[in-house]
Amino acid sequence: MSDDGRIATDGIAERECGEPQREPPCEFCHIAAGDEPAARLYADEQTVAFLDRQPAVTGHTLIVPRAHEGELFHLDAAATAAVFETVQTMTDALEAALEPDGFSVFYTSGPLVGTVEHAHVHLVPRFEDDSVSLALSRRRLGESDASELVSAIREYC
Template sequence: MNDECDFCRIVAGEKSAHVLYEDERTVAVLDQHPAVTGHSLVVPRSHEEEVLTIDEATTTAVFETLRCVADALETALDPDGFSVFHTSGPLVGTVEHAHVHLVPRFADDDVTLSLSRDRLDPDDAAELTARVRDAL
């Protein structure tokens, strides 16, 4: 546990949160600054900084909890869909405890998760594909 981490304090029961679900590896809570009703966060109980670098069992647990909570939110709120995302690194966030956002989506919500898009260049794609396959 990191005593300076709000998520660690929530996991330990030292900080108040609206806990939707918890098990031995994860906790799901309502986001304290929700984009929409039902905006939730799934966090591992252990203090890990990155979703992409936690051990396989914890990664699996995080996404199983995500699915469980999404099913419950589907029943409770009847959303039109969900956005699921996490951010990584200092350019995109200030929370240093791995977490995944689960955001119920509604036709009339003001949530924007847009990315500027471009066309995939076939030569660039072939080069990147080769580099990634080599890394795997």
Template sequence: MDDTCEFCQLVAGEQSAHVLYEDELTIAFLDRNPAVTGHTLVAPRVHEGEVLTNDHPGSAAVFETIRTVARALEAVLEPDGFSVFHTSGSLVGTVDHAHIHLVPRFADDDVTLSLSRTELDSDEAAALTAQVRALL
């Protein structure tokens, strides 16, 4: 536990939250500043900075919790779909405790998650594919 981390304090019961789900490895709670109704944060109970590359069991469990909570949110809110996103490293923002945003989506919401895009370069893609496959 990191005593200065608000998510660690939440896990320890030292901060209040609207907890939708928790188990021995994860916790899911409503975002205090939601983009839409049902905007949920899913985090490992253990303080980690990264869920995608960390080997702690809580990292993998986060994705099962996302499925569990999404099914419940779908039944309650009947959204048109979901957006799920995570950032890490210096892009995390103000909380360095790993977490994933689960955002119910509605046709009339104002949520924007835009990415600037370019056409995939075939040679670069082939080189990257070879490098990654060699490691896997």
């Protein structure tokens, strides 16, 4: 039993209401449930959008599924679609409110890039004078490398 009276099994504690909660607690699950303060912009049955607490620029928004999942594409298709519908809703709202020059939308996956183990999409309004850089080092993809890669990937499509 945890310190707050919940029964814990395999890293998940049951609340009195029967909802499973992660141990240690997931910050984004608590925000989605309304248990933790956040600058919430939008919510529906499957998603929540709120301002990033450490924004790259004004209006930097996070869109999260209500269901706890570390990987966005491990959600069912409807939940994944709902996340991207909320991205569109928030893009429209941020465009009207802030008049940015454009947007960067990104999702990162895996332990090398994430700080919160709850899938989320970053929606970053872009302004001509912002200092945001999403530069990737790039190299030209040769024809034979492309052919090998296409064959390897298509095998799983």
